Amino acid sequence: MDPDLIDTLVVKNTSKIVFLIMDGLGGLPQAGTGKTELETARTPNLDALAARSVCGLLDPIGYGITPGSGPAHFALFGYDPVRNNVGRGILEGAGIDFPMTEKDLLIRLNFATVDRDGLISDRRAGRIDTETNRRICNKLQDNVHLNGAEVIFEPVKEHRALLVLRADRLREEIEETDPQKTGLPPIPPRALVPEAAETASLLLDLTAQAKKVLNDEPKANMMLLRGYARYRRFPSIAERFGLNPLAIASYPMYRGIARLLGMTVLTSTNTIEEEIAALKENYGAYDFFFVHVKPTDSRGEDGDFAAKVKVIEQVDALLPQVTGLDPEVLVVTSDHSTPAALASHSWHPVPVILAAKTCRPDRVERFGERDCICGGLGRMPTVHLMGLALAHAQRLLKFGA
Amino acid sequence: MDPDLIDTLVVKNTSKIVFLIMDGLGGLPQAGTGKTELETARTPNLDALAARSVCGLLDPIGYGITPGSGPAHFALFGYDPVRNNVGRGILEGAGIDFPMTEKDLLIRLNFATVDRDGLISDRRAGRIDTETNRRICNKLQDNVHLNGAEVIFEPVKEHRALLVLRADRLREEIEETDPQKTGLPPIPPRALVPEAAETASLLLDLTAQAKKVLNDEPKANMMLLRGYARYRRFPSIAERFGLNPLAIASYPMYRGIARLLGMTVLTSTNTIEEEIAALKENYGAYDFFFVHVKPTDSRGEDGDFAAKVKVIEQVDALLPQVTGLDPEVLVVTSDHSTPAALASHSWHPVPVILAAKTCRPDRVERFGERDCICGGLGRMPTVHLMGLALAHAQRLLKFGA
Numbered sequence: 001m002d003p004d005l006i007d008t009l010v011v012k013n014t015s016k017i018v019f020l021i022m023d024g025l026g027g028l029p030q031a032g033t034g035k036t037e038l039e040t041a042r043t044p045n046l047d048a049l050a051a052r053s054v055c056g057l058l059d060p061i062g063y064g065i066t067p068g069s070g071p072a073h074f075a076l077f078g079y080d081p082v083r084n085n086v087g088r089g090i091l092e093g094a095g096i097d098f099p100m101t102e103k104d105l106l107i108r109l110n111f112a113t114v115d116r117d118g119l120i121s122d123r124r125a126g127r128i129d130t131e132t133n134r135r136i137c138n139k140l141q142d143n144v145h146l147n148g149a150e151v152i153f154e155p156v157k158e159h160r161a162l163l164v165l166r167a168d169r170l171r172e173e174i175e176e177t178d179p180q181k182t183g184l185p186p187i188p189p190r191a192l193v194p195e196a197a198e199t200a201s202l203l204l205d206l207t208a209q210a211k212k213v214l215n216d217e218p219k220a221n222m223m224l225l226r227g228y229a230r231y232r233r234f235p236s237i238a239e240r241f242g243l244n245p246l247a248i249a250s251y252p253m254y255r256g257i258a259r260l261l262g263m264t265v266l267t268s269t270n271t272i273e274e275e276i277a278a279l280k281e282n283y284g285a286y287d288f289f290f291v292h293v294k295p296t297d298s299r300g301e302d303g304d305f306a307a308k309v310k311v312i313e314q315v316d317a318l319l320p321q322v323t324g325l326d327p328e329v330l331v332v333t334s335d336h337s338t339p340a341a342l343a344s345h346s347w348h349p350v351p352v353i354l355a356a357k358t359c360r361p362d363r364v365e366r367f368g369e370r371d372c373i374c375g376g377l378g379r380m381p382t383v384h385l386m387g388l389a390l391a392h393a394q395r396l397l398k399f400g401a
Numbered sequence: 402m403d404p405d406l407i408d409t410l411v412v413k414n415t416s417k418i419v420f421l422i423m424d425g426l427g428g429l430p431q432a433g434t435g436k437t438e439l440e441t442a443r444t445p446n447l448d449a450l451a452a453r454s455v456c457g458l459l460d461p462i463g464y465g466i467t468p469g470s471g472p473a474h475f476a477l478f479g480y481d482p483v484r485n486n487v488g489r490g491i492l493e494g495a496g497i498d499f500p501m502t503e504k505d506l507l508i509r510l511n512f513a514t515v516d517r518d519g520l521i522s523d524r525r526a527g528r529i530d531t532e533t534n535r536r537i538c539n540k541l542q543d544n545v546h547l548n549g550a551e552v553i554f555e556p557v558k559e560h561r562a563l564l565v566l567r568a569d570r571l572r573e574e575i576e577e578t579d580p581q582k583t584g585l586p587p588i589p590p591r592a593l594v595p596e597a598a599e600t601a602s603l604l605l606d607l608t609a610q611a612k613k614v615l616n617d618e619p620k621a622n623m624m625l626l627r628g629y630a631r632y633r634r635f636p637s638i639a640e641r642f643g644l645n646p647l648a649i650a651s652y653p654m655y656r657g658i659a660r661l662l663g664m665t666v667l668t669s670t671n672t673i674e675e676e677i678a679a680l681k682e683n684y685g686a687y688d689f690f691f692v693h694v695k696p697t698d699s700r701g702e703d704g705d706f707a708a709k710v711k712v713i714e715q716v717d718a719l720l721p722q723v724t725g726l727d728p729e730v731l732v733v734t735s736d737h738s739t740p741a742a743l744a745s746h747s748w749h750p751v752p753v754i755l756a757a758k759t760c761r762p763d764r765v766e767r768f769g770e771r772d773c774i775c776g777g778l779g780r781m782p783t784v785h786l787m788g789l790a791l792a793h794a795q796r797l798l799k800f801g802a
Contacts, residue, residue: 028761036761057777061800062402063785064792065410071801081801082406088802227802341759345799347792348761349777370777373763379779381402 003078006387006396012242015328015393018279018289021076022315023069023254024297024338026350026369030305037305037340038351039368041312045319046332046353046367053355055364056377058385060336066347072335073257077237077290078386084234086260087172088227092162094256097265098154100231105170105199107163108227109153110178111136111220118185123178124159125220136220137161143213149202156252163225165203170230171196174203178224186224236262237288241390246282248275249292258290272311276318283325291322300338308340323355329393330355331385332367349379356392404481407788407797413643416729416794419680419690422477423716424470424655425698425739427751427770431706438697438706438741439752440769442713446720447733447754447768454756456765457778459786461737467748473736474658478638478691479787485635487661488573489628493563495657499555501632506571506600508564509628510554511579512537512621519586524579525560526621537621538562544614550603557653564626566604571631572597575604579625587625637663638689642791647683649676650693659691673712677719684726692723701739709741724756730794731756732786733768750780757793 027036060067061081070091071081089106100106111133113122128136137153144151149167156162173192179185189207191200203225214221237245239262247258247265255265264286269275272293279291293315299308322330333352336345351372362376373379377388390396428437461468462482471492472482490507501507512534514523529537538554545552550568557563574593580586590608592601604626615622638646640663648659648666656666665687670676673694680692694716700709723731734753737746752773763777774780778789791797 028759034762057779062406062788063781064407064788064790064797065402066792066797066799068799068801082402085801091802346759347789347797369761370764373777373779374775379781 001384003080003383003387005399006078006390007240009396009399010240010242010390011395011397013393013395014287015395016283016287016289016325017243017329017389017393018291018322018325018327018331019076019389020291020293020322020330020332022293022296022312022332022334024300024336024345025312025334026337026339026346026348027300027308028339028341028348030341036369037300037308038312039370041309041316043312043316043367045316045323047365049319049323049330049332049355050353050367050371051365052361053353054359054362054377055354055367055372055375056352057349057369057372057375057379058333058352058382059349059379060382062381064347066345067336068345069253069335070257072382073254075382076335076385077261078240078383079234079261080383086232087229089162089229090231090260091253091256092156092160092227093164093231094259095252096154096156096162096256097259098162098164101166102231102233103166103168103170104231105165105172106229106231107165107225109161109163110224110226111159111161112222112224113219114186114222120179120182120184120186120222122219123182123224127158128220130155130157132220133158133161136214136217140210140213144206144209146202146206151206159220165199169198171199172228172230174200174228176226176228177207178226186222189225234260238262241386242395243288244286245288245290246286247290247292248278249290250275251292251294254292254294263290272314272318276321280321280325296334297338300340301343303340303343305340328356329389331389333385352377352385354388354392358392358394402785404479404784404788406800407479407791408641410797410800411641411643411791412796412798414794414796415688416796417684417688417690417726418644418730418790418794419692419723419726419728419732420477420790421692421694421723421731421733423694423697423713423733423735425701425737425746426713426735427738427740427747427749428701428709429740429742429749431742437770438701438709439713440771442710442717444713444717444768446717446724448766450720450724450731450733450756451754451768451772452766453762454754455760455763455778456755456768456773456776457753458750458770458773458776458780459734459753459783460750460780461783463782465748467746468737469746470654470736471658473783474655476783477734477736477786478662479641479784480635480662481784487633488630490563490630491632491661492654492657493557493561493628494565494632495660496653497555497557497563497657498660499563499565502567503632503634504567504569504571505632506566506573507630507632508566508626510562510564511625511627512560512562513623513625514620515587515623521580521583521585521587521623523620524583524625528559529621531556531558533621534559534562537615537618541611541614545607545610547603547607552607560621564624566600570599572600573629573631575601575629577627577629578608579627587623590626635661639663642787643796644689645687646689646691647687648691648693649679650691651676652693652695655693655695664691673715673719677722681722681726697735698739701741702744704741704744706741729757730790732790734786753778753786755789755793759793759795
C-alpha cells in the first residue's frame with residue numbers, strides 16, 4: 001500500500017496523538033543474560049501500557065537496511081524514507097533553523113587541520129570550540145566571493161559548520177572532499193554527472209579561496225565538504241494529515257527534521273524531564289506531539305549496555321506523566337535500533353506500543369523485542385505507523401464505497 | 402522496499418555467508434500425526450541452530466504463488482523473481498553450460514513419439530537414453546538448415562534437449578507445441594504477438610524439416626518445443642553484492658541458475674555428503690556458498706513422506722560439519738515447499754533459520770513450519786533474505802544521513 005493513500009482520507013477532530021520516540025531503543029542480547037537492553041530494564045509502566053495496547057515490530061526502511069536518523073524519522077512521520085531521502089546539508093540547515101530557499105545548495109562543512117604537505121592531520125581541527133568556529137565563519141564570509149553564486153557560512157557547533165551556495169541551477173551530484181582518513185589530501189569537489197560541472201567549478205574556486213583565508217589558522221586551516229543537498233520543500237504534516245504538530249527535542253538535528261515537515265519546534269529543553277514537562281505545558285495548544293529522547297541512542301553508540309538500560313528505566317519512570325494526559329493515541333517506539341553490542345545504528349526492527357481506546361489489544365504483556373514479535377501489529381514498515389495512529393484517533397474516513 | 406536498494410549500500414569485508422538450501426523443504430501435515438515432514442524428522446542439530454538464531458517464514462514469490470525452481474532461486478539470491486522471470490530454455494542452456502549469446506533464442510526440446518495418424522503416443526519418446534539423444538541431435542544438426550538463423554541442437558539427458566536459434570530480432574512469444582496430453586497432434590509454433598511472426602515462420606520451417614529427418618526413428622520421431630527464452634545477461638552476484646560466490650549443486654538446473662548469476666560452479670558432487678565435503682574443501686577460497694540439497698524436493702515430488710523425512714534427518718546429521726566452519730552468517734531454508742501430500746511444488750511459505758553473531762534471537766527452539774510462525778523475521782518475501790544476510794555479515798552501509 002502506498003503510504004500516501006491515507007492523505008486522501010484525512011478528517012479533523014479534537015483528538016491528541018503523542019509519539020514518544022526513544023532514539024536507538026532496539027537492542028541485541030547481552031552475553032550471559034541473553035536479554036536486550038529493553039528486556040533487561042525494569043519497566044513496570046511500559047509493561048502495563050503494552051499489556052493494554054497493540055504491539056509489534058517496525059522495520060524503519062526495509063529488511064537489512066540500517067537507517068540514518070533522517071530517513072528513520074521521515075518514516076515515523078509517514079513520509080516514504082527512500083523517495084524522500086535528503087542529504088545531510090539539509091538536515092544541518094534545518095537543525096540551526098537556517099532560512100532555506102529553493103535556490104540553495106546546502107553543504108555540511110567540517111573544519112580540519114592539514115600539515116605542511118597538504119595532508120590532513122586532524123579531520124576535526126582539534127574540535128575547535130564553537131566561538132572559534134564563529135570567528136572563522138565570519139572571516140570566510142568577509143573574504144570569500146564567487147562570481148555566479150551567493151555564499152553563506154554559518155557556524156553550527158565545534159568544528160561543524162554549514163556552507164550555503166545560492167544560485168539558479170545548482171546541482172548536488174558533487175564528490176565529497178573528505179577522504180575519511182588522515183594522512184591523505186582533501187579530494188577536489190568533482191562533478192559526478194556532467195550537469196554538475198558548473199557547481200563543481202564554483203566549489204573548486206571557493207575551496208581555493210578558503211584555503212588562502214584559513215592559511216594562518218593554527219588548527220582550522222582547511223575545510224572539508226560533504227552531504228551536498230539541494231533544498232526542497234516537503235508537504236507539511238498539517239497539509240498532509242490536518243494535524244497541528246509540536247516537536248519537543250533537545251538535539252538540533254531532530255528539531256531540524258521536525259522543521260522540514262512544518263512542525264512547531266520547542267528549543268527550550270535539555271533533559272528528558274524537561275521534555276515531559278514541556279509536553280504537559282503545551283498539551284492544550286497542539287494535537288500531535290513528537291517527543292524525542294536522545295540518550296538511548298547515545299548510550300547505545302557508546303556501547304554502554306548498562307547506561308542504556310538506565311535511560312530506558314528513566315523514561316519508564318516518567319511515563320505516568322504522559323499516560324496521565326490520556327491522549328487518544330499514545331505511540332512508544334523508536335526510529336531504529338542502536339544495540340550497545342554494535343555501538344552503532346543497526347538494521348534490526350524496533351518494538352512499538354500503540355495505545356488507544358480504539359486499539360485491539362493482543363497478548364503482549366511486556367515491552368521487549370521478543371515479546372513484540374507476537375504483537376497484533378506483526379512486523380510492519382515504520383512508514384505505515386502514522387496512518388495507524390490517525391486511524392486509532394478516528395481521523396481517517398472509510399476508503400471506497 | 403525495492404530489493405535493489407541494498408546494491409547501493411554494499412561494502413566488502415572478510416565475512417563468509419553460507420546458504421544451505423533444502424529444495425522443497427516446506428511440507429504439509431501427515432494424517433494421523435498432524436505433523437509436517439520437517440516436524441516429524443528428528444533434527445537435534447537444526448533445532449539447536451534455530452534456538453540460537455532468528456527464524457521466520459519466507460514467501461518465495463507472493464501469497465498463493467507456487468514457484469518454479471527458476472524464480473524461487475532468483476528470489477533466494479535477491480533477484481526480483483517476477484521482474485527477472487526467465488524461460489525454461491535459458492535454464493536448460495545454463496544447466497549444460499551452453500555458451501549463450503545475446504542473439505540466442507533458447508528452447509527446451511522434448512523428443513516424443515507420434516503414431517501413424519500424427520497423434521502423440523508418448524510425450525517422452527519412451528525415455529530414450531542419453532546416447533540415443535546425442536545421436537539424434539547430431540543427425541538433426543547435419544540435416545536441418547534455416548535461411549535467416551543459425552540452428553544448434555544440444556542433447557541434455559534422456560528425451561530432453563536444447564534447441565538454439567541464433568539471429569537478430571528473434572522473439573520468445575511463440576506458442577508451445579506440446580499439447581501436454583497424448584492422443585493429440587503437436588501444436589504448430591504460432592506467433593503470440595505480431596512481432597514474433599518471423600520467428601514463428603522459422604520454427605514452422607524447422608519443425609517440418611525435423612519431422613522428415615526423424616521419420617525413420619522408432620521412438621523419437623517428433624520434437625516438441627517449449628520454454629522459449631531470449632538470452633539476457635543478469636548483473637552478477639559479484640557485481641551486485643561484492644561477493645565471490647561458489648555454487649555446490651549436484652543437479653544441472655541449479656548449476657545453471659548459479660551460472661546465470663555469475664557464480665563459480667562445482668560439478669564434482671553427486672551426494673549431499675559430497676556437497677558438504679566440497680563446502681569444507683573450498684571454504685577458504687570464496688565468501689558466499691550456495692549449497693543445494695535436491696532429494697528433499699525429489700522425495701516430496703514422489704509423494705513419499707517417510708523418505709523426505711529421512712533426507713531431512715540426513716542433512717541434520719551433516720549440519721555440525723557446516724556449523725563447525727563458523728560462518729559469519731548461516732542460512733538454512735528452501736526455495737519452495739514440496740509437500741509429499743501434494744507430490745508437487747506448492748505455494749506454502751518455507752521455514753528459515755538465519756544464524757549470526759549479530760542476529761537477535763527469538764523464542765523459536767525447534768526448526769519447523771509452525772514454530773517459525775512466531776520467529777523474529779516474521780513472514781517475509783524471500784527476495785529480501787539476501788539483504789538480511791549481507792546486513793548480518795555487516796556488509797551494508799547505513800542508508801541516508
